[in-house]
Structure formats: C-alpha cells, structure tokens
Amino acid sequence: MRTRPLKVALLGCGVVGSEVARIMTTHADDLAARIGAPVELAGVAVRRPGKVRAGVPDELVTTDATALVKRGDIDVVIEVIGGIEPARALITTAFEHGASVVSANKALLAEDGATLYAAAEQHGRDLYFEAAVAGAIPLIRPLRESLAGDKVNRVLGIVNGTTNFILDKMDTSGAGYSEALDEATALGYAEADPTADVEGFDAAAKAAILAGIAFHTRVRLDDVYREGMTEVTAADFASAKRMGCTIKLLAICERAADGQSVTARVHPAMIPLSHPLASVREAYNAVFVEAEAAGRLMFYGPGAGGSPTASAVLGDLVAVCRNKLAEATGPGESVYTQLPVSPMGDVVTRYHISLDVADKPGVLAQVATVFAEHGVSIDTVRQQGKDGEASLVVVTHRAPDAALSGTVEALRKLDTVRGVASIMRVEGE
Numbered sequence: 001m002r003t004r005p006l007k008v009a010l011l012g013c014g015v016v017g018s019e020v021a022r023i024m025t026t027h028a029d030d031l032a033a034r035i036g037a038p039v040e041l042a043g044v045a046v047r048r049p050g051k052v053r054a055g056v057p058d059e060l061v062t063t064d065a066t067a068l069v070k071r072g073d074i075d076v077v078i079e080v081i082g083g084i085e086p087a088r089a090l091i092t093t094a095f096e097h098g099a100s101v102v103s104a105n106k107a108l109l110a111e112d113g114a115t116l117y118a119a120a121e122q123h124g125r126d127l128y129f130e131a132a133v134a135g136a137i138p139l140i141r142p143l144r145e146s147l148a149g150d151k152v153n154r155v156l157g158i159v160n161g162t163t164n165f166i167l168d169k170m171d172t173s174g175a176g177y178s179e180a181l182d183e184a185t186a187l188g189y190a191e192a193d194p195t196a197d198v199e200g201f202d203a204a205a206k207a208a209i210l211a212g213i214a215f216h217t218r219v220r221l222d223d224v225y226r227e228g229m230t231e232v233t234a235a236d237f238a239s240a241k242r243m244g245c246t247i248k249l250l251a252i253c254e255r256a257a258d259g260q261s262v263t264a265r266v267h268p269a270m271i272p273l274s275h276p277l278a279s280v281r282e283a284y285n286a287v288f289v290e291a292e293a294a295g296r297l298m299f300y301g302p303g304a305g306g307s308p309t310a311s312a313v314l315g316d317l318v319a320v321c322r323n324k325l326a327e328a329t330g331p332g333e334s335v336y337t338q339l340p341v342s343p344m345g346d347v348v349t350r351y352h353i354s355l356d357v358a359d360k361p362g363v364l365a366q367v368a369t370v371f372a373e374h375g376v377s378i379d380t381v382r383q384q385g386k387d388g389e390a391s392l393v394v395v396t397h398r399a400p401d402a403a404l405s406g407t408v409e410a411l412r413k414l415d416t417v418r419g420v421a422s423i424m425r426v427e428g429e
C-alpha cells in the first residue's frame with residue numbers, strides 16, 4: 001500500500017458534508033485498504049466558520065473555498081455545497097488544478113453538466129456524482145457501467161422522498177395535500193419552503209441526469225416536462241383506489257418506440273397497486289429500469305439524508321482514488337447518440353379524466369364524440385349522477401399527450417361539461 005496519503009478537499013460541511021467527514025475519519029483504515037492508499041482530509045470549506053462541527057478539526061476549516069481548490073496538492077474535491085454558483089466555478093477550478101471531483105449537486109449537473117464534463121475531460125480528471133440522484137441508491141454507476149452493454153429503453157422512478165411521503169400519507173390516511181404537507185414538515189421530511197420538491201423541480205433535475213446517462217444523449221433541465229403534485233386531491237386517491245391504483249410523483253425517461261428520440265417528464269400519475277413502485281412507502285425512493293437484454297430492474301432505498309447520501313459520496317471517493325492510483329479515469333460524458341428530446345405532446349400514455357357534467361340524456365354520447373374526434377380511444381367510463389349534476393370518469397387507451405390536451409380543451413367548451421375536475425396520467429402498465 002502507498003503510504004503517501006491522497007488529499008481530499010471537502011467543500012460544504014452541512015447535512016451531507018458532515019457525514020462525509022465523519023465516515024472518512026471513522027472508516028479511515030478500511031478506506032485506505034480498499035483504495036490502496038490513505039486518504040487525508042486536507043481542508044473543509046464552509047460559509048460560517050464559527051459553527052461547531054463535531055469531528056472536524058478547526059485548523060482544517062476555511063471560508064476560502066477557491067484558495068482550497070487552488071492549493072495544487074489536492075487529489076480529490078468533494079463538492080457538497082449545492083446550487084449553481086459558486087459550486088460550478090469551484091468544480092471547474094478544481095479540475096484546472098489537477099483534482100478529480102465527486103459531487104452530490106443534482107441542480108448543477110442538470111443545469112450545466114456539459115461544462116463540468118468538458119472541464120473534467122480537458123484536464124484528464126474524473127467527475128463522479130452517484131449521490132446526485134436518489135441518495136444512497138446505486139443508480140448512476142449501474143447505468144453508466146453495469147448496463148453499458150445493454151440498451152435502456154425506460155427509466156421510471158420515485159426520486160423525491162418528500163413528495164412520496166406526502167402522497168403516501170394522503171393514500172393511507174385519506175388526508176388532503178395541506179394536511180399531509182404539514183405532517184411532512186413537522187417530521188423534517190419537507191423543508192420550510194417545499195417548492196423545489198412539491199413542484200417537481202428536484203425530481204426534474206434527477207430525470208435530466210438519468211435520461212442523459214440512460215440514453216447517451218444530452219438532456220438538460222429545460223428539456224424535462226414538469227408538473228408538481230400540489231393539485232392532487234383526496235378525491236383523486238379515491239378514484240385511483242377504485243381503479244386498483246395509487247398515485248405517485250414519477251420521473252419518467254423513455255426512448256420513443258421508433259428509437260429516434262427520447263422524452264423526460266415529471267408529474268403525478270396513477271400506477272397499478274401490482275406495480276413494484278406502488279409499494280414504495282414513506283420517504284423511500286425507487287427506480288425501475290427497463291433494458292432490452294436485462295429486462296426489468298428495480299433499485300430501492302433511502303433517497304436522501306446525511307448518512308445515506310454520504311455513503312454514495314464515499315463510494316465515489318473510493319472509485320476516484322483508485323482511478324488516480326491507476327493513473328486512469330472512469331467513464332466521462334457519453335452523448336454519442338445525440339437523440340433529440342421530444343416535447344410532452346409526443347408522449348404516449350393512458351389518462352384518467354374526471355368531468356363534472358349535467359345529468360341529462362345524451363351527455364355521455366357528446367363527451368364520447370369529442371374523444372373520438374381527437375383520436376383518443378376510451379377504455380372505460382363510469383358515471384354517477386345526483387340532483388341534475390353528475391360526474392363522469394373516463395379512462396382512455398394509450399394516446400399522444402397532445403391529442404389528450406386537444407380533447408380536454410374541446411370538452412371544456414361543451415355546455416354540458418361544468419368542469420374538468422382532474423386529469424391524471426396512468427403509468428406502469
């Protein structure tokens with residue numbers, strides 16, 4: 001074993017960084033044995049130097065992250081600050097000064113992964129980011145390496161624990177969205193400002209990363225269609241139950257049937273209770289991967305939290321250090337297919353639509369005609385009437401999203417349709 005240590009700069013010492021520092025210290029001997037050289041924490045960059053950080057010696061703490069990555073003797077930079085800047089500048093500076101980088105920063109990778117990959121390649125260094133998607137769950141490495149000989153056609157996942165917790169509470173207790181959100185906040189599963197989670201931004205960033213790697217093409221955050229889950233109601237869950245389904249916020253990355261394009265989207269969807277993702281409870285994450293030769297694979301586990309996320313960071317640290325000792329680099333960006341990302345209108349799926357309609361003869365025929373005119377074929381219809389008003393629940397066969405949007409627009413114009421109570425996609429069949 002080499003005795004000269006590999007030097008690690010830790011940028012950020014919050015929820016994830018503090019656990020990274022703790023595990024690096026407590027497991028130092030095991031890490032050294034697995035890598036073939038000791039790893040030494042050479043510096044820790046933070047914003048507030050006065051804060052007490054258990055297990056982190058004061059002399060390692062600095063507020064000058066730029067000077068730390070520019071030192072010239074750093075082998076690996078671990079970026080767990082988050083956000084776009086200064087994280088992006090620090091990562092590119094780290095590459096320029098000879099370090100490889102491990103990051104957990106989904107927002108930056110989804111926004112501008114290309115810049116990071118290019119800098120890593122230019123300087124012959126590694127960029128690893130297992131922790132950026134689904135916390136502890138090994139997903140990036142299986143997609144980048146284990147499935148590199150296969151053809152991935154679909155990635156379907158629950159990649160945000162906060163929203164899964166809220167939807168699970170709504171499902172099991174019959175609670176409304178606000179009530180379930182309050183419980184998630186009280187238990188620490190939701191942040192004070194839950195927008196990034198409940199509006200699907202966090203999941204969309206992960207979808208962009210997963211789609212890019214799965215399909216060997218460049219997918220940016222802007223390419224991902226996104227709908228949050230704040231409009232999901234207890235009534236939607238009741239409808240889902242009647243269909244033998246539950247509701248999950250899903251990230252779905254698909255190769256088109258003709259193989260010529262891909263799509264990436266995040267939205268709430270009904271999935272059958274028989275689907276493995278339906279049984280993912282509380283704040284857990286799970287990702288279902290469909291590959292041509294491998295078939296269907298499911299990855300499941302804790303998708304966030306300091307210690308689970310640090311596990312993924314440490315796994316990357318070991319890999320990057322091994323590469324360094326072997327004077328090699330791991331896989332870089334793979335975008336050779338250059339498949340275009342199609343708009344949401346091209347996505348083909350099934351729909352569950354609840355309409356409030358007048359309870360009088362001929363309404364059903366009128367509604368059915370609108371569906372037919374837009375080429376959307378109906379699978380089942382359920383009608384319930386009371387006091388001159390009725391609700392009509394239509395479940396369609398697979399149809400393009402654009403056709404469904406046209407249908408709904410036309411339905412809203414019918415005198416007999418009082419309102420469109422909800423539209424939900426049906427996935428996983």
Ligand SMILES: NC(=O)c1ccc[n+]([C@@H]2O[C@H](COP(=O)([O-])OP(=O)(O)OC[C@H]3O[C@@H](n4cnc5c(N)ncnc54)[C@H](OP(=O)(O)O)[C@@H]3O)[C@@H](O)[C@H]2O)c1
Nearest residue numbers: 012013014015016045046047048080081082104105304305
């Ligand atoms: N938390 C999770 O469960 C989780 C899961 C997966 C991925 N991630 C990702 O991991 C990253 C870190 O998340 P986190 O939850 O650990 O965040 P966090 O608790 O807010 O910690 C951020 C850390 O960065 C430091 N920092 C902020 N701005 C800085 C600057 N300009 N220069 C130097 N240090 C700076 C902060 O310093 P102070 O301590 O002085 O404030 C803090 O130590 C993010 O990219 C996040 O998306 C987190």
